[in-house]
Amino acid sequence: MATLNQTISDAQGHASLVRRNKNQDILIAGLGMLILVIAISTLLAMFLDLFITGLPRLQDPDFYMSFPSRKAEQAGILSAWVGTILVMIVTAAISIPLGVAAGVYLEEYAGSNWMTDLIEINVTNLAGVPSIVYGLLALGLFIYAFGMSETVLVAGLVLSLLILPVIIVSTREAIRSIPEAYKEAAIGLGADQWQTTYAYILPAARPGIITGAIVGLSRAIGETAPIITIGALTYIAFLPNAPISGDFPFINFDWITSPFTVMPIQMFSWVSRPQAEFQINAAAAGVVLMVLTLMMNAIAIYIRYKVRHKD
Amino acid sequence: MTSFSKSIGMMKNVSTTAEPVATKRTHSAPPPASAGQEDTWLLEPEEELRARVSDLEFWYGDGTQAIQKLNMPLVDKRVTALIGPSGCGKSTFLRCLNRMHDLYKGVKYSGEITLMPENVNLIELDPMVVRLRVGMVFQKPNPFPKTIYENTIAGLRIRGIKKRAVLDEMAEKSLRQAALWDEVKDRLHQSALSLSGGQQQRLCIARALAVQPDILLLDEPTSALDPIATARIEDLLNELEGQVTILMVTHNMQQAARISNYTAYMYMGQLVEFNETDALFTRPKCQRTEDYISGRFG
Numbered sequence: 316m317a318t319l320n321q322t323i324s325d326a327q328g329h330a331s332l333v334r335r336n337k338n339q340d341i342l343i344a345g346l347g348m349l350i351l352v353i354a355i356s357t358l359l360a361m362f363l364d365l366f367i368t369g370l371p372r373l374q375d376p377d378f379y380m381s382f383p384s385r386k387a388e389q390a391g392i393l394s395a396w397v398g399t400i401l402v403m404i405v406t407a408a409i410s411i412p413l414g415v416a417a418g419v420y421l422e423e424y425a426g427s428n429w430m431t432d433l434i435e436i437n438v439t440n441l442a443g444v445p446s447i448v449y450g451l452l453a454l455g456l457f458i459y460a461f462g463m464s465e466t467v468l469v470a471g472l473v474l475s476l477l478i479l480p481v482i483i484v485s486t487r488e489a490i491r492s493i494p495e496a497y498k499e500a501a502i503g504l505g506a507d508q509w510q511t512t513y514a515y516i517l518p519a520a521r522p523g524i525i526t527g528a529i530v531g532l533s534r535a536i537g538e539t540a541p542i543i544t545i546g547a548l549t550y551i552a553f554l555p556n557a558p559i560s561g562d563f564p565f566i567n568f569d570w571i572t573s574p575f576t577v578m579p580i581q582m583f584s585w586v587s588r589p590q591a592e593f594q595i596n597a598a599a600a601g602v603v604l605m606v607l608t609l610m611m612n613a614i615a616i617y618i619r620y621k622v623r624h625k626d
Numbered sequence: 627m628t629s630f631s632k633s634i635g636m637m638k639n640v641s642t643t644a645e646p647v648a649t650k651r652t653h654s655a656p657p658p659a660s661a662g663q664e665d666t667w668l669l670e671p672e673e674e675l676r677a678r679v680s681d682l683e684f685w686y687g688d689g690t691q692a693i694q695k696l697n698m699p700l701v702d703k704r705v706t707a708l709i710g711p712s713g714c715g716k717s718t719f720l721r722c723l724n725r726m727h728d729l730y731k732g733v734k735y736s737g738e739i740t741l742m743p744e745n746v747n748l749i750e751l752d753p754m755v756v757r758l759r760v761g762m763v764f765q766k767p768n769p770f771p772k773t774i775y776e777n778t779i780a781g782l783r784i785r786g787i788k789k790r791a792v793l794d795e796m797a798e799k800s801l802r803q804a805a806l807w808d809e810v811k812d813r814l815h816q817s818a819l820s821l822s823g824g825q826q827q828r829l830c831i832a833r834a835l836a837v838q839p840d841i842l843l844l845d846e847p848t849s850a851l852d853p854i855a856t857a858r859i860e861d862l863l864n865e866l867e868g869q870v871t872i873l874m875v876t877h878n879m880q881q882a883a884r885i886s887n888y889t890a891y892m893y894m895g896q897l898v899e900f901n902e903t904d905a906l907f908t909r910p911k912c913q914r915t916e917d918y919i920s921g922r923f924g
């Protein structure tokens with residue numbers, strides 16, 4: 316006891332303790348900084364390399380507005396970026412409602428029994444399944460079993476499967492982070508479970524859900540393997556029917572069943588050609604794809620930032 | 627109300643905070659001659675009742691029994707204060723009355739809470755039906771992250787009321803009742819989170835009043851507030867006497883004395899004494915009540 320008291324009131328000891336802690340802080344901060352610098356400079360070097368290589372094509376407006384071609388200097392990414400956007404629209408339209416609904420169900424409605432435990436373990440594991448396995452599943456199920464062809468719809472379906480776990484998990488986390496007090500306030504006013512969820516919990520959880528959805532979509536936008544597996548074409552020299560037209564009924568969904576290509580596939584096709592000029596195209600397409608992905612992540616970060624600074 | 631008379635009102639109340647236990651009704655009571663010898667004491671009020679709790683018992687999901695054979699009347703349109711040491715089951719009892727516990731798994735009730743003119747057992751009703759009639763205000767203000775207006779009429783929306791005129795009218799009426807109207811009438815469509823803690827709590831009271839509940843439960847509604855905000859809410863509760871049946875948990879015995887007509891003292895999940903407030907504080911019937919209110923423990 317006496318020694319303890321001595322230690323506690325030993326001023327010199329305190330000074331050395333503080334010094335040791337400070338040194339530790341500096342060490343950890345320095346290490347973190349180092350790792351961060353390595354990671355960022357790798358990314359930056361890659362991006363710069365692509366950018367410099369692709370610059371001749373990036374500067375050419377025709378690059379964005381032409382179809383692929385056998386001549387490298389005439390080949391463009393029009394069908395690829397249109398395809399990417401259409402596939403993303405289908406993916407978002409399928410995965411967000413399904414994923415949010417599943418997350419809400421698991422978090423708010425399902426009791427906890429062995430069934431929901433099983434579902435929970437599976438959802439978490441699914442997030443770690445290699446994407447090509449999803450491609451094989453889609454090939455077997457959608458193409459062979461259901462007789463669908465390699466269309467925008469099938470691509471959207473397989474990418475939706477791929478990112479559903481991400482959206483489900485982030486929805487659950489967003490809902491779980493809502494203070495119990497909101498829920499009790501709504502229930503205490505006489506709201507039923509659906510009113511509570513729909514009118515009070517989901518709006519409060521929206522930022523977290525949107526962030527999760529965007530993180531999922533930015534993963535989907537770069538996916539190549541599952542889309543190649545389902546047999547997407549690498550050479551598409553036409554655009555799907557525009558979804559909006561001047562004639563009645565003005566809106567059509569032909570594009571959903573249209574063949575397509577996407578940015579990563581276009582890149583892959585160019586990279587695998589022997590001619591050096593195509594490597595320039597590939598690099599330029601890579602820059603465009605990275606910019607698309609970074610933009611989506613920027614939106615996610617912006618939403619999180621806005622929420623954090625609201626209260 | 628002008629801001630001048632308001633500040634007078636506030637000052638009056640602030641000053642009472644510092645006084646020793648002064649009861650609401652002014653007729654002077656003799657000091658406790660000798661603390662009562664009773665073990666428990668349950669006054670049978672002469673006024674009309676809104677509910678009667680009989681042999682209520684409650685268990686949490688983990689098997690903890692938090693309420694034991696609790697008996698107590700709840701007088702119609704009067705303020706009843708619930709006091710007792712921390713952990714004695716005040717919040718648990720309060721949350722039985724709007725069946726909030728039913729949100730969580732494995733809880734169990736036994737006994738009866740009979741709602742008076744209807745003569746139905748609240749424990750056997752659908753919890754949703756109960757919550758439509760019994761409002762609640764929590765210890766920490768918990769407005770929704772929506773506008774002040776939307777918060778006020780949240781309960782009306784839940785009940786499917788859509789007519790703009792009705793909503794507007796009820797919003798103004800309940801904000802006035804909660805003495806908040808003058809402060810927020812120009813910013814009804816701003817976020818409720820921009821209000822101060824005391825304003826938020828009055829907003830929560832307005833939200834609970836907007837649906838005209840039969841019974842209003844308050845769980846330490848002023849414990850997170852400063853003395854001025856507390857005084858305003860006490861004024862408000864005083865005004866509600868005669869309109870709503872109120873059951874309020876408080877740790878502040880001066881507060882219980884200032885605003886309640888009846889007081890119940892709970893200890894370890896049981897009711898020790900239920901009496902008129904001034905009687906309970908000046909002539910407690912039970913030694914345990916006497917010990918608690920005189921600060922000898924708790």
Ligand SMILES: Nc1ncnc2c1ncn2[C@@H]1O[C@H](COP(=O)(O)OP(=O)(O)OP(=O)(O)O)[C@@H](O)[C@H]1O
Nearest residue numbers: 686687688690692711712713714715716717718719
């Ligand atoms: N969710 C729970 N599960 C199990 N036991 C609980 C739960 N909540 C409260 N209890 C127990 O029930 C008893 C009563 O708790 P309660 O919260 O009702 O006390 P209280 O009188 O409101 O106290 P305080 O004045 O501190 O708010 C305590 O012993 C507590 O540990």
Ligand SMILES: [Mg+2]
Nearest residue numbers: 716717718845
């Ligand atoms: Mg409590």
